[in-house]
Amino acid sequence: MQAKKFIPLLAFVVLAGLLFRGLSIDPSELPAARLGQPFPEFSQPELSTGREVSVEALAVRPALVNVWATWCYSCRVEHPYLIALAQQGVPIYGLNYKDDSAKAREWLTQLGDPYQLNIADVEGSVGLDLGVYGAPETYVLDADGVIAHRHVGVLSEEVFQRDFSPWFSLGASLSEIHGEVGVE
Amino acid sequence: MRAVIFVLLCCSPWGASSTWAVIETYEFSSPDLERRYHALSQELRCPKCQNQNIADSNAPIARDLRVVLYEQLQAGASDDEILAFMVARYGEFVRYRPGMDRNTVLLWAAPGLLLVLGAMGLFAHFRQRSSQVHAALTDSEKSEIERLLQEPRA
Incomplete structure (x- = not known):
């Protein structure tokens, strides 16, 4: 009979625990459906050269595939860090997603170009095959060309150290270079 | 007084139709395809604006998915094939009636x-x-x- 008195308290503790856990979960972040699968086939022009590129062009691996666009404000925030990563020798392929190619080329001229090459995905079809639902998004392509990880949102040093270290081991901290680029 | 209530009803979201579908024009080759388009676009969930289906959403990604849906319907794909296509890219999340698996x-x-x-x-x-x-x-x-x-x- 005594134990019964504690049922509401117990129920409260369980509910509070669940709700507290919920506070730290981001509901807008979706599980990536393409994880563990090879990068989807495509044939699109390269942004700067205009020549057709296919999935074979993503040859240097492991690499990052960064989804970006000039209409995406967060991409501008992220850009200096991508340059810092490229200077550290991390290969980055760009997916210029649903963008005006002329504006995108201008962006790279003005802000610097951290990309090995850029897939000009004007219609968003590569993005659709990849399951992209916004920009910026950053994927890890592992040594076998398989999509190993997806990050939604701005890529920062903190995120990179936490989630990307299994594929890329950077010796020193990037903050020095990052700071330099930030001054620009 | 009645007139006031009537005006209020017209202004309130409840007075209007409950579905705020996006206005787009698609030419369907058969009324059956059109019916399936409406059914599927209401079952598919917009990945960006998570509490809207792709029929209601103005997000660019929802528009893209509607175009894909239309093209696949016209090309003769079955409902299951279209749903499988969407799930392969956006996960079970994209369906308002997800399949039964470990997560659901x-x-x-x-x-x-x-x-x-x-x-x-x-x-x-x-x-x-x-x-x-x-x-x-x-x-x-x-x-x-x-x-x-x-x-x-x-």
């Missing part, structure tokens, strides 16, 4: 579980109430009541 089993089982839990709670409650015995008063309690009743009122 709790979602599917929850209504049944809650119903059983509620029924058990109600059952326990009523059983406890009906088993409460109204004990007879003892002689001393009866005489105490008599005494209180006969006390002069203040």
Whole structure:
């Protein structure tokens, strides 16, 4: 009979625990459906050269595939860090997603170009095959060309150290270079 | 007064139609395709604006998915093929009625579980109430009541 008195308290503790856990979960972040699968086939022009590129062009691996666009404000925030990563020798392929190619080329001229090459995905079809639902998004392509990880949102040093270290081991901290680029 | 209520109703979201579908024109080769387009675009969820289906959403990604849906319907794809195409890219999340798997089993089982839990709670409650015995008063309690009743009122 005594134990019964504690049922509401117990129920409260369980509910509070669940709700507290919920506070730290981001509901807008979706599980990536393409994880563990090879990068989807495509044939699109390269942004700067205009020549057709296919999935074979993503040859240097492991690499990052960064989804970006000039209409995406967060991409501008992220850009200096991508340059810092490229200077550290991390290969980055760009997916210029649903963008005006002329504006995108201008962006790279003005802000610097951290990309090995850029897939000009004007219609968003590569993005659709990849399951992209916004920009910026950053994927890890592992040594076998398989999509190993997806990050939604701005890529920062903190995120990179936490989630990307299994594929890329950077010796020193990037903050020095990052700071330099930030001054620009 | 009636006129005021009428105007208010017209302004309120409840007065209007409950579905705020996006206005786009697609030419369907058959009324059946059009019916399937509407059914599927209401079942598919917009990945960006998570509480809207792709029929209601103005997000660019929802527009893209509607175009894909239209093209696939016209190309003769079945409903299952179209849903499989979407799920392969955006996961079970993209369906308002996800398939049963490890992640969604709790979602599917929850209504049944809650119903059983509620029924058990109600059952326990009523059983406890009906088993409460109204004990007879003892002689001393009866005489105490008599005494209180006969006390002069203040």
